[in-house]
Each structure stands twice: as C-alpha cells, then as structure tokens.
Amino acid sequence: MREGSTKAVSAIVIGGSAGALDVLVKVLPALPPSFPIPMAVVLHLPPTNANRLIEVLRAHCSLELKEAEDKEHLAGGKVYVAPPDYHLFIEREGSFSLSVDPPLRFSRPSIDVLFESAAEAYGSHLAALLLSGANDDGARGLATIRSLGGTTLVQAPESAALPTMPEAALKIDPAHRRIGVEDIAAFLAGLETFASMRRQENP
Amino acid sequence: MSEVEESDKALSAFLEAIYHRYHYDFRAYARASMKRRITAALAHFACADLATLHARVLDEPGAFAELLGFLTVQVSDLFRDPSYFLALREKVVPYLRTYPSLRIWVAGCAKGEEAYSLAILLSEEGLLERSLIYATDIHAQSLRQAEEGVYALERFARFSENYRLSGGRHSLSDYYAAGYNSAVFDRRLRNAILFSDHSLATDSAFAEMQLISCRNVLIYFDRVLQERALGLLRDSLCRRGFLGLGLKETLRFSSHASAFEELVADERIYQRR
Secondary structure (H helix, E strand, O other), X not given: OOOOOOOEEOEEEEEEOOOHHHHHHHHHHHOOOOOOOOEEEEEOOOHHHHOOHHHHHHOOOOOEEEEOOOOOEOOOOEEEEOXXXXXXXXXXXXXXXXXXXXXXXXXXXXXXXXXXXXXXXXXXXXEXXXXXXXXXXXXXXXXXXXXXXXXXXXXXXXXXXXXXXXXXXXXXXXXXXXXXXXXXHHHHXXXXXXXXXXXXXXX | OOHHXXXXXXXXXXXXXXXXXXXXXXXXXXXXXXXXXXHXXXXXXXXXXXXXXXXXXXXXXXXXXXXXXXXXXXXXXOOOOHHHHHHHXXXXXXXXXXXXXXXXXXXXXXXXXXXXXXXXXHHHOOOHHHEEEEEEEOOHHHHHHHHHOEEEHHHHHHHHHHHHHOOOOOOHHHHXXXXXXXXXXXXXXXXXXXXXXXXXXXXXXXXXXXXXXXXOOHHHEOHXXXXXXXXXXHXXXXXXXXXXXXXXXXXXXXXXXXXXXXXXXXHOEEEEO
C-alpha cells in the first residue's frame, strides 16, 4: 500500500503559477469521469488570460469545471477555479468565500490563502498539490496543511517548467512528497473520499 | 479540543466582546477572511496572540479604532469594474431620468471612490442636480477621508483609464484639481454626496432609493448576515428601483431573489419587482 494514499480526504486543493497549466491539462483528463473528490484550484495568470482558464481546462477534461462562487458548497466531482482578482477561501462548513483583500505577496488570488483556509476547514482530510511556478506563493500554506495532518504533494522540481514554487515549499518543509507529473493522476485517483458530516448541498 | 477549534473559539469570543464593548458587529462575517485580517492585525499591533490583542483592544478605544481599519477592506478604485459603470450609464440611467429627484445609496463606500464615480456619471448625464448620494460605511476614519475627496495623484492614471472604459464623456481631469502629489474632487461633486455611518449588520433602512450600489460588501458576510443585508437593501428600494452588486456576488442563493429581476446579469444589476 502506498504511503499517504490510504487517507480519506474531503477535498483537494491545487496551486501553481507559470508552467502549472500545462501540468493540469495532463492531470485532469487522466482522472476518471466519476472522480468523487472536489478540487479547488488557484493559478496565477495575467488578468487577461485568467478568464479563459476554465475554457482551456474544460477542453481537456470530462470533469465539471466551474468558477468558485461565494458561499457555494463544494460538491464531489467538480473542479472549482478561483475567479480572477479575488482571493478564494474555504470556510469550515465546506463552502467557498471570496474577498478583495489586498494581494498577498503580489498575488490575488493567493495560493497561501486557499491552502491555509482549507487546512483549517479540513484538517487531515485534505490533499494539496503545489505545481510549477516562479515565486514562493503556496509554500507557507502547504506547510500549514501538512502540520494539520493533510497530505501534501509538490511537483518534483526537476520536472517543473519553473521550479521556484515547488523548491520554496520543500525549503520550508522537506517532508512534502515529491511527485512527477506522470504520477499525479494515479495518486489522486487512489485517494479515498472522506464523507464529511458537515457537508450540505446548496438550498 | 484541537488547536484550530481553540483559535476559532477565541476569535468568536473576541468578536463577541467587540460587539458588547463597541457595538460593532463582526460576529457574522465570513470567518476565513476575517481570520486572515486578524492575523495581519496581530503583526501590526505586535501582539503574540489573540488574547493579548483582545485585552488591549478592550482596554483602549484608540486601539479599537485602529483595528477597525484591519477588520474592513478599505481599498477600491474610481470606476472599479468599468463595465459595471458602463451598464449603469446605458441601461439604468434611462430609467433614472424619469424621476424628478433621485436618491442613490452607496452601501459600504470605504474611502468614497465609488460615490465620486457615480457623482461624475450622474453629472455627465445631467442628473446630478436632482440627486442625493448617500455613501455609508462603518469605518469613521474612511468616511472622513472620503468626505475630503482627496486621493493620491499616482492613482489617477488607473482612475482615468477606468473612467474612459466606463463610457466617460470628458477627461477625468475636468473633475479634480491636482496638487503636488494629490488631487481633490470638485466641490460640486462632493456637495451631492452625504457621507454617514451606517451598518448593514445592525442598522435599518433610512430612505427610499432609486439605485443602490453595494459591491464587494456581501462577500464578507456569512449567509445569515447576507440575507439580513439583502433584505435591508430590498426594503430600501422603491418599486422598480435598481440594485448593483459586485461582479462575483449574486442573488441566486438568496431567499430575496424572487423580489428582483436581472437587468444586466453579467454586471449583477438587478431591478426590484
């Protein structure tokens, strides 16, 4: 049995910057259409391209992709993308919230914001993936997730178009699992679903 | 109890204490972003933990006034989201023209950028003389700044670009006097705006409006407080009055949705039934 793959999770959070979109267009199509775990994604993109992110991913993916909406509850099988120019949070009750608080370390949406709020919402029932990127956003959030018992993955820096982001995470916490692009989908597909008592559908 | 549960509880106790001591109600604000702003405040006040900040804020009203700046988001732009203002100009102004006098409410006006934007728009449409713009916020210091109408000159390149994209008919510089490093808006605009203290969490309706703009305010509230605030906004609108929300805010999940119809869906402009 693979270490870490036996943990049941309520959600998967994914962050990345330059070079990360190329990874997602490989990983998402490789997941089964029945993939049951909700995923929330923050990618840094120039504002002009950010609106097209969902379109681009949708063309490659059979899972339902949508922009995360304020107060929307996370539901299985959906991939939620942070709207451009808003921070994306996950609240304790398993719903999203948005803010226009100032950018954090020059980023809005910020990966740290998503990761840290998700860590507090889900504790050990969370998996997180930090991909290629040119800055250190996400490193602190990923460390928080691991410290609260979550499963943390970083794209192996040697496989990343821009290794700064995964390297920054490993520098803070070398115990994150390094994973090659070709192994990500299989790892995620091996995660079990944690059925949270708190999850509710939108009214 | 886990560490996370303990810190949640401490935050709830802090917000409860603020409510009882100062009558500002942050208890039903969305928690995750509130927590992050509290963390920023801890660093600013050089407090090691929330208990220290809690004690200090309850002891010193001055510290609470300073904390307020952290608990609310006070950043905006002139003509932020220009497409919203363009839609107001093209789709809402024709209705507004039919009223002999206009009451307009900017709920959550922060430092006044949106109120001045609307004053400029109304002026260009020939409606300013018959308009009164109420601009409200819970943050007294922001309101004072808003009332002065003074903004850093470095922000005006962006303001001007937004103004142009919003369908502005002149040059933005027609509306302000620039000094060495700041600019002040014309008295004519300022005189059309009444800045005052009002809380969507604890206060009630105070006038009947033709247009309410309440953008990027509701996202800071939890669902229950959102419902209260939307009910208040609904009750503050005349029949067929207009409500503008932030571009990522929606009535879709609200019990008040049936009281409105969508006028410009993409810009989140609704009309009261």
